[in-house]
Amino acid sequence: MENSHESQSLHLKDRRVDALGNFNLLPDELICAILDYLTPRDIARLACVSSVMYIFCNEEPLWMSLCLKKVNGPLPYKGSWKKTTLHLENLPNKYIDYCRKPLQFDGFHSFFLYKRLYRCHSTLDGFSFDDGNVERQNVLSKEQFDREYDRKKPVLLTGLAECWPARTNWTIDKLLLKYGDTAFKISQRTAGKISMKFKDYVSYMNEQHDEDPLYIFDHKFGESAPGLLEDYNVPQIFQEDFFDVLDRDSRPPFRWLIIGPERSGASWHVDPALTSAWNTLLCGRKRWALYPPGRVPLGVTVHVNDEDGDVNIDTPSSLQWWLDYYPLLADEDKPIECTQLPGETIFVPSGWWHCVLNLETTVAVTQNFVNPRNFEFVCLDMAPGFQHKGVCRVGLLAVDGGCLMNMEKNMSCDKDNFNNSDLTRKEKRVKILRSQESENHEETANAASRRYNLWKHGFSYDINYLTMFLDREKDHYTSPWSSGNCIGPREMREWLSRLWVGKPRMRELIWKGACLAINADKWLECLGKICSFHNLPFPNDDEKLPVGTGSNPVSFFFFLSFFVPHLTAVFF
Numbered sequence: 001m002e003n004s005h006e007s008q009s010l011h012l013k014d015r016r017v018d019a020l021g022n023f024n025l026l027p028d029e030l031i032c033a034i035l036d037y038l039t040p041r042d043i044a045r046l047a048c049v050s051s052v053m054y055i056f057c058n059e060e061p062l063w064m065s066l067c068l069k070k071v072n073g074p075l076p077y078k079g080s081w082k083k084t085t086l087h088l089e090n091l092p093n094k095y096i097d098y099c100r101k102p103l104q105f106d107g108f109h110s111f112f113l114y115k116r117l118y119r120c121h122s123t124l125d126g127f128s129f130d131d132g133n134v135e136r137q138n139v140l141s142k143e144q145f146d147r148e149y150d151r152k153k154p155v156l157l158t159g160l161a162e163c164w165p166a167r168t169n170w171t172i173d174k175l176l177l178k179y180g181d182t183a184f185k186i187s188q189r190t191a192g193k194i195s196m197k198f199k200d201y202v203s204y205m206n207e208q209h210d211e212d213p214l215y216i217f218d219h220k221f222g223e224s225a226p227g228l229l230e231d232y233n234v235p236q237i238f239q240e241d242f243f244d245v246l247d248r249d250s251r252p253p254f255r256w257l258i259i260g261p262e263r264s265g266a267s268w269h270v271d272p273a274l275t276s277a278w279n280t281l282l283c284g285r286k287r288w289a290l291y292p293p294g295r296v297p298l299g300v301t302v303h304v305n306d307e308d309g310d311v312n313i314d315t316p317s318s319l320q321w322w323l324d325y326y327p328l329l330a331d332e333d334k335p336i337e338c339t340q341l342p343g344e345t346i347f348v349p350s351g352w353w354h355c356v357l358n359l360e361t362t363v364a365v366t367q368n369f370v371n372p373r374n375f376e377f378v379c380l381d382m383a384p385g386f387q388h389k390g391v392c393r394v395g396l397l398a399v400d401g402g403c404l405m406n407m408e409k410n411m412s413c414d415k416d417n418f419n420n421s422d423l424t425r426k427e428k429r430v431k432i433l434r435s436q437e438s439e440n441h442e443e444t445a446n447a448a449s450r451r452y453n454l455w456k457h458g459f460s461y462d463i464n465y466l467t468m469f470l471d472r473e474k475d476h477y478t479s480p481w482s483s484g485n486c487i488g489p490r491e492m493r494e495w496l497s498r499l500w501v502g503k504p505r506m507r508e509l510i511w512k513g514a515c516l517a518i519n520a521d522k523w524l525e526c527l528g529k530i531c532s533f534h535n536l537p538f539p540n541d542d543e544k545l546p547v548g549t550g551s552n553p554v555s556f557f558f559f560l561s562f563f564v565p566h567l568t569a570v571f572f
Helices: 002-010 016-025 028-035 040-046 051-057 060-070 081-088 111-120 142-148 172-179 198-207 226-231 318-328 375-382 387-398 401-413 425-440 447-456 463-467 489-502 504-518 520-533 553-563
Strands: 155-157 183-187 194-197 215-218 255-260 276-283 286-291 301-304 311-314 336-340 345-348 353-358 362-369
Touching (some): 028 060, 060 111, 172 198, 183 198, 194 198, 301 387, 375 387, 375 504, 387 463
Antiparallel strands (some): 183 215, 215 255, 255 362, 286 336, 286 353, 301 311
């Protein structure tokens, strides 16, 4: 009896109920999400309410979020996110310096907070994967690259950077000596534009214990540190870039300097405008995971605005995905993976999902590009509408049941849609048979299962296939232009116009892209009717593309409608 009494006296009472009151009914994850909406001063007051609220309100990830939402410009990191936030609140130094080590309380346990703390202090020394999922090639000719990899699959290339000065110059110590006072742009999930001097960023890297650390992701590093551009050159197989016809001020961001510590990295995403990319690692190790187009990773949600087609992606951090979601995957559902080593260049094709985790401090350079093999996909992604953007990223999961049934019928009746795809003949036949089988069992299969099966067993990342989901009623002159597009409608017209003039041998391809992005075929048809009605000469080949930065064809149409009687009868 005496021993039993002693064990009861040693039993710790759970302080959660008394300390949280009715908030005890909420999961810890939701409590943390609610706190994220408060101001730093409100968090400080709430920390005084109870011991458990004190614990929640002193979490570094919370103060990191509060700080990043507040800062817009240079970031003065002060050794912890709480101190940095209080500094931005312009509090006297005596209050900031008073930030002592947090108090400790017994009788409280949170699995959610523990997992987050574990991720914040994880070391990745033995965290690598390399069993040959991604092919490694030493030397590739342009012809071999175009034939075997471009728009088809990723590849790791060795030897492309061996002669670069960056191979020896781009270490943290050498960059610190030369560019310590240079400010670089920082990547984060908030809307603010954050920058840090490189010497301050290196101090942050050495002091931080963040789950998803900040990393340098600067597309203007060539302006702030032009000497870096002299340390590398674009590999010959990636030099063709259709955006080169634009002036530097007009072209969208295309190259980035990337520097980040262990645990940092890019969470799951598809590169902007369905461009392709190459990434060369100069020091450190990166772990890559990739899925082909249409295979949205587990834990990732894609939102496409049904008005302007703007795409937003909800995804866990890179480290959280590998620790929490990756173990749940069956072997057949795991991504393609590899560990990138210093000096290696990885090629990521158009439309491929990828996630990157830095296993140690890394320095890399990357560029996105548009060439003849992804040009139509880029133009398609710029086009007004929303469904085609969703299908390009998540496959048939973005299609509702009614549209899916119509698509299946079209697929089974018109097998020519597959003639230009990248599927092998056997894969084409299997896909067609599946489509017919789905139609035969339409009475018993619901739309959700059909959509899942089509996504699971193959997705045709083919321009003719994807164009089926384009809303032909949308017009880029009158429909909302997605704010997520890398260039605006006027810049898009200028780009196509310059390509039309500068690459006459590729006009067939450029015309296809112009029809997808800006309805060039419709405007040419209208122009033909105007010319026919007024006995005007039909525009020659140099004049038929209704693009450029001049008059808007919509305004031109209304001008003619006002001054030329009965002109509208030609169109309606």
